[in-house]
Amino acid sequence: MTDTVAGDSEAADLETFRVETRAWLEANCPPEMRKPATSDADVFWGGRNAKFSSEPQRVWFERMRDKGWTVPDWPKEYGGGGLSAVEHKVLRAEMGRIGARPPLSSFGIWMLGPALLKYGNEAQKKEHLPKIAAGLIRWCQGYSEPNAGSDLASLQTRAESDGDDFVITGQKIWTSYANYADWIFCLVRTDPTAKKHDGISFILFDMASKGVTTKPILLISGYSPFCETFFDNVRVPKSQVVGTVNRGWDVAKYLLQHERAMISGMGERGVGRPLGQIAADSVGTDAAGRLDDAMLRGRIASFDVDEAALAACAERAVDLAKAGQAHPAFSSAMKYYGTELNKRRYEILMSAGGVDALEWESERSRQGARPRAWLRTKANSIEGGTSEVMLGIVAKRILDLPGA
Amino acid sequence: MALVLTEEQSMLRDSARGLISDKAPVSHLRHLRDSKDPTGFSKEFWHSFAEMGFAGLLVPEEFGGSGLGFVEAGVIMEEIGRTLMPSPFLATSVVAASALNRGGNAAQKAEFLPKISSGSLLATLAIDEGAKHRPLQTNLQAVRAGNGFKLSGAKALVVDGHVADLLIVAARTVGSPGEREGLTLFLVNPAAKGVAVERTIMVDAHNAARIEFANVEVDADSVLGEVDQGAGLLDGVLDIGRGAVASEMVGLSEEVFGRTVEYLKSRKQFGKLIGEFQALQHRAAELYVDIEITRAAVMKALQALDADIAKAASAVAVAKARAGTTATRAVQEGVQMHGGMGMTDQFDIGFFMKRARVCEELFGDANYHTEQLARARGY
Numbered sequence: 001m002t003d004t005v006a007g008d009s010e011a012a013d014l015e016t017f018r019v020e021t022r023a024w025l026e027a028n029c030p031p032e033m034r035k036p037a038t039s040d041a042d043v044f045w046g047g048r049n050a051k052f053s054s055e056p057q058r059v060w061f062e063r064m065r066d067k068g069w070t071v072p073d074w075p076k077e078y079g080g081g082g083l084s085a086v087e088h089k090v091l092r093a094e095m096g097r098i099g100a101r102p103p104l105s106s107f108g109i110w111m112l113g114p115a116l117l118k119y120g121n122e123a124q125k126k127e128h129l130p131k132i133a134a135g136l137i138r139w140c141q142g143y144s145e146p147n148a149g150s151d152l153a154s155l156q157t158r159a160e161s162d163g164d165d166f167v168i169t170g171q172k173i174w175t176s177y178a179n180y181a182d183w184i185f186c187l188v189r190t191d192p193t194a195k196k197h198d199g200i201s202f203i204l205f206d207m208a209s210k211g212v213t214t215k216p217i218l219l220i221s222g223y224s225p226f227c228e229t230f231f232d233n234v235r236v237p238k239s240q241v242v243g244t245v246n247r248g249w250d251v252a253k254y255l256l257q258h259e260r261a262m263i264s265g266m267g268e269r270g271v272g273r274p275l276g277q278i279a280a281d282s283v284g285t286d287a288a289g290r291l292d293d294a295m296l297r298g299r300i301a302s303f304d305v306d307e308a309a310l311a312a313c314a315e316r317a318v319d320l321a322k323a324g325q326a327h328p329a330f331s332s333a334m335k336y337y338g339t340e341l342n343k344r345r346y347e348i349l350m351s352a353g354g355v356d357a358l359e360w361e362s363e364r365s366r367q368g369a370r371p372r373a374w375l376r377t378k379a380n381s382i383e384g385g386t387s388e389v390m391l392g393i394v395a396k397r398i399l400d401l402p403g404a
Numbered sequence: 405m406a407l408v409l410t411e412e413q414s415m416l417r418d419s420a421r422g423l424i425s426d427k428a429p430v431s432h433l434r435h436l437r438d439s440k441d442p443t444g445f446s447k448e449f450w451h452s453f454a455e456m457g458f459a460g461l462l463v464p465e466e467f468g469g470s471g472l473g474f475v476e477a478g479v480i481m482e483e484i485g486r487t488l489m490p491s492p493f494l495a496t497s498v499v500a501a502s503a504l505n506r507g508g509n510a511a512q513k514a515e516f517l518p519k520i521s522s523g524s525l526l527a528t529l530a531i532d533e534g535a536k537h538r539p540l541q542t543n544l545q546a547v548r549a550g551n552g553f554k555l556s557g558a559k560a561l562v563v564d565g566h567v568a569d570l571l572i573v574a575a576r577t578v579g580s581p582g583e584r585e586g587l588t589l590f591l592v593n594p595a596a597k598g599v600a601v602e603r604t605i606m607v608d609a610h611n612a613a614r615i616e617f618a619n620v621e622v623d624a625d626s627v628l629g630e631v632d633q634g635a636g637l638l639d640g641v642l643d644i645g646r647g648a649v650a651s652e653m654v655g656l657s658e659e660v661f662g663r664t665v666e667y668l669k670s671r672k673q674f675g676k677l678i679g680e681f682q683a684l685q686h687r688a689a690e691l692y693v694d695i696e697i698t699r700a701a702v703m704k705a706l707q708a709l710d711a712d713i714a715k716a717a718s719a720v721a722v723a724k725a726r727a728g729t730t731a732t733r734a735v736q737e738g739v740q741m742h743g744g745m746g747m748t749d750q751f752d753i754g755f756f757m758k759r760a761r762v763c764e765e766l767f768g769d770a771n772y773h774t775e776q777l778a779r780a781r782g783y
Contacts (some may be wrong), residue, residue, distance in 0.1 A: 044455055048778075085505060163440040220752070274781045274782070274783065276782070276783025277782060277783055279633050279783065280783055285783075289782070289783075290783065291777075291783050297783065298774070298777060300778070300783065301774045301775065301778035302774055304774075304777055304778070305721075305722050305725045305726055305774055305777060305780065306697075306726070308701065308718075308719075308722040309697045309698060309700065309701035309722055309723075309726045310697055310779075312407065312697075312700040312701045312703070312704035312722075313696060313697040313699075313700035313701070315407050315700070315704075316407035316408065316699075316700040316703065316704075319406040319407045319408045320408055321407050322406070323406070325408065328698075333689075333692065333693045333696060336689075336690075336693060337693050339696060388686065388690075391685070391689040391690060392682070392685065392686070392689075394687060394689035394692055394693065395685035395686065395689045398689075398692065399665055399685075399688055399689065399692060400669075401665070401668060401669065401679040401680070401681075401685050401688065402669060402677045402678070402679050402680050403676075404679035
């Protein structure tokens with residue numbers, strides 16, 4: 001009986017939180033921030049050189065930051081909102097209800113933060129987490145190398161011990177936004193004699209350090225979201241290793257789970273106009289109001305079924321984690337499906353757009369926003385682990401198939 | 405509401421699984437089929453089901469039921485899907501009980517619901533007429549005659565139709581096929597004059613019937629819900645049935661998948677376990693992901709039904725569409741990966757393939773529900 005009473009009062013508290021959150025969002029989220037960003041330039045990433053693309057973007061970011069809601073579920077002492085998992089779910093639902101954008105996009109939030117919270121020492125947490133929460137430092141990820149893609153653990157960037165420092169030399173590739181980033185979290189080989197997974201360390205350093213250079217890579221989308229990043233005798237204090245030296249692979253894998261969860265999220269965007277209505281703009285409708293392309297309509301409807309199902313699965317994954325029933329490799333399953341689904345979305349958008357979706361440089365097309373986004377999605381099933389690697393992880397770690 | 409089972413729901417699952425896997429494994433269905441059992445299910449086992457409170461799972465406590473919700477009904481259906489146990493649970497305890505509970509007047513509820521709870525009354529919904537599930541195309545005519553109606557027409561795929569004590573018949577009182585207006589549900593005694601029931605042995609060896617109605621007289625008291633306005637009641641009842649069948653398909657898919665993965669881990673060819681081949685590993689992994697996503701979609705739909713049946717339609721459409729596609733894939737991969745063994749009647753896997761095909765047609769296939777979603781979203 002006491003359980004029921006406690007449960008009831010918890011539910012009442014949560015309902016109060018929902019009501020207050022809804023009212024706060026209504027009062028504080030500018031109307032312009034209640035629709036998806038129109039381009040990458042319209043997304044706020046923070047950092048030393050950050051610029052707001054609009055006044056509403058600044059207002060929205062600052063209000064959310066002041067509540068700790070750039071990172072709602074991080075502890076307050078590190079700049080977070082201190083929300084419980086259920087409160088965080090309510091906040092997400094309420095933001096989703098009005099289509100509110102995230103106030104701050106950040107690899108610090110999505111990837112490094114969770115890894116630091118689990119593996120970082122107190123000094124590292126105090127130093128880095130509040131700056132991530134406040135959007136002061138923009139991070140990039142130094143994982144892949146020219147010869148270490150899917151086989152990430154074969155990475156060769158060396159970190160040689162020299163007194164209190166490591167001296168780092170090597171090359172990273174596909175470093176997202178390295179040319180804009182202030183700091184990097186980086187995998188380096190600290191023991192070249194150990195087995196490949198055992199000699200890796202996870203280390204943090206300033207991109208302004210002597211010996212760091214970046215070179216953007218032009219992609220098929222015509223944009224350069226990725227860089228080659230070169231390290232030439234970069235000196236980094238050993239105190240900036242996260243976790244234990246030579247045990248960086250544990251940190252790397254944990255972070256990858258979060259990265260994959262982030263990328264899989266690209267496949268489920270419930271907000272905005274239904275795909276079928278977007279398609280109707282260009283394809284037209286018949287007398288009954290149905291898309292005037294039966295095959296396309298069928299593809300869109302199948303997509304909508306799968307998208308709604310994936311959204312339920314994402315919600316369930318969070319609930320399973322909360323209940324301690326989640327399989328640690330499940331983010332690989334979600335990453336696989338979410339990215340493949342997002343590619344399907346853009347193939348549909350391109351089919352639906354027809355000739356209009358082919359314009360590359362024009363005001364009308366917002367400088368080819370749709371075809372560039374379409375091409376960008378092709379990387380979704382490659383970055384953060386290819387679809388094939390994800391399926392291999394599911395086969396081995398979840399299904400326990402032999403020799404996988 | 406978290407998309408995981410509560411502790412009570414997990415306990416319900418465990419007790420249902422214990423009972424069903426013990427008393428009604430796949431060999432139970434095989435025996436019923438091979439012996440050409442005239443009932444098509446075990447009456448004795450149905451009584452055990454009733455004693456556990458499962459027969460009246462959805463029936464309110466005041467009528468002797470357990471007063472539980474659709475998530476709980478889904479839990480039972482999923483366990484049924486694992487062993488393919490033929491039982492009146494779907495037709496009587498889920499669909500008919502919901503129709504009576506939602507549409508019945510006080511007298512109808514008091515007459516039928518306690519008997520459903522005790523396991524002594526079998527009931528079923530007679531809805532489909534053509535080859536495909538199209539509820540609004542209902543054309544069985546109900547014409548006013550004296551104080552009541554006369555029913556004429558035919559129904560197909562009436563689940564448990566040959567053993568049911570009570571038929572809930574969807575009929576057209578006005579209008580033309582395709583119109584929402586003019587549908588009425590009737591409670592019909594299958595022993596009434598003019599009712600002809602033909603048991604149809606289906607591919608899955610489960611119970612179904614074709615039923616003809618030739619000027620069957622029913623009185624005004626036999627109307628369930630409102631005359632001409634049955635579409636709303638029917639929508640809700642069908643969505644409940646869809647959620648339940650989707651759950652059965654999740655259980656079925658998981659069982660087939662589990663058996664298939666075990667086979668991949670034990671069968672050797674070319675000197676290796678076939679589960680070592682990446683071609684099979686990736687297909688198995690894709691199927692796993694599909695099943696997990698479908699499971700979440702089905703749970704979402706059942707929770708939506710528990711919250712508000714009138715607002716659950718899109719979630720149910722997603723769930724039934726996904727469940728159909730996933731189960732179809734699961735049984736096809738199951739047979740293929742079992743190789744020649746999968747083709748034998750002696751091996752159970754074929755039973756799952758057959759049942760999945762029937763579940764896919766029950767209450768609308770994946771195409772039907774995908775279409776419903778497209779319409780709901782206005783394109």
